[in-house]
Amino acid sequence: MVRVRAPATSANLGSGFDTFGVAFDRPADVVSVERAEQTTIEVTGVGSKYIPEDPEENTVGAVAEALDAPAHIRIDKGVRPASGLGSSAASAAGAAVALNELYDRGKTQEELVPIAAEGEAVVSGDAHSDNVAPAILGGFTIARDDGVTRVGAEVPLVACLPEIVVSTRDARRVVPASAQMEEVVETVRNASTLTAGMARSNPTLVGRGMDDPVVTPARAELIDGYDAVRVAAFEAGATGVTISGAGPAVLAACHAEDKRAVALGMMEAFADAGVEARAFQTRIGEGATVV
C-alpha cells in the first residue's frame, strides 16, 4: 500500500488566471492506494458525502486510467470540495503520485502534472493544471501547456473559506470572453510583479501583483460579502487580496506578524454579511509527499 499527503492549493492568485498556483502547508488530502483488478474508490472526511465514488465521475478514476494502474483508492478529504482550495486537484495529485509509486511507473513530477490534470477535466470540464502543478511540485508554480516552472517561495498567506459553495463550472461560465488592451497591460504588469515577489519571497510585491481587472471582478458577484472581506483584509494589514481559484475562498498575502489579524478581519467581515467562515493561516508549502 502507498499513502500520499497532497496539499490544498490556490490557483490564479488574481493576475495569473489558469496559470499561477501555490501549494499550502495545510489543509491536505491523504490518498491511499492498493493494487486491485479494477479501480474502486472510497471517500471519507470533509465534504465526502458530495463526492462520487464511481471511478467514471471521480477525479482519481481518470488518473488511474491514464496511468493504467487499477487500484483500490481511499481518499481522506482534508480539503473541502467546491472551496477554491484545489480540492479535486489534491485528490488527483495524491492519486497520481501514489499510483506512480505503487506501479513503479517511473514518471517524473513534471510528467505527472498533465496526468493529474485529466482528473481536473472530470470535475470542471477542462484539463487546466494550475492547481495540480503546485499540488505535485509544491511552491509557486507557473503552468504552461508545454511544462511547469516552479519557484520556491516563503510568503505568509491566509485563506478564508465561507460556508457557501461555488462550483468551478459555474465560476468559469462568468469569465469574460475577451479583455480590453489596457486590462491586458495591467494584468501583465501585475503578473510580473507577483512573479518577482515570489522569487524574492517578498509579500509586498506578491500582494501588489494580485490585482486582476478581468476575471476576479466578474466572479466576486458569486461570493456574498467579497468586497467587505477584501476591505477588512487590507485594513488588517494584507498586502494583497483576491479570490482563491474559482472561489468562494478568499486569499490574502501578508507579513507573518499580520496573519492572525487578517484571518480574524476576514472572518468577521463574512460574519457581518451573514456568512459563516473559517480561516487557514498558512504559508507556501511542499507538494504531494509519500508518507
Ligand code: HSE
Ligand atoms: N484556474 C481555475 C479557475 C482554477 O479559476 O477556474 C479552478 O479549478
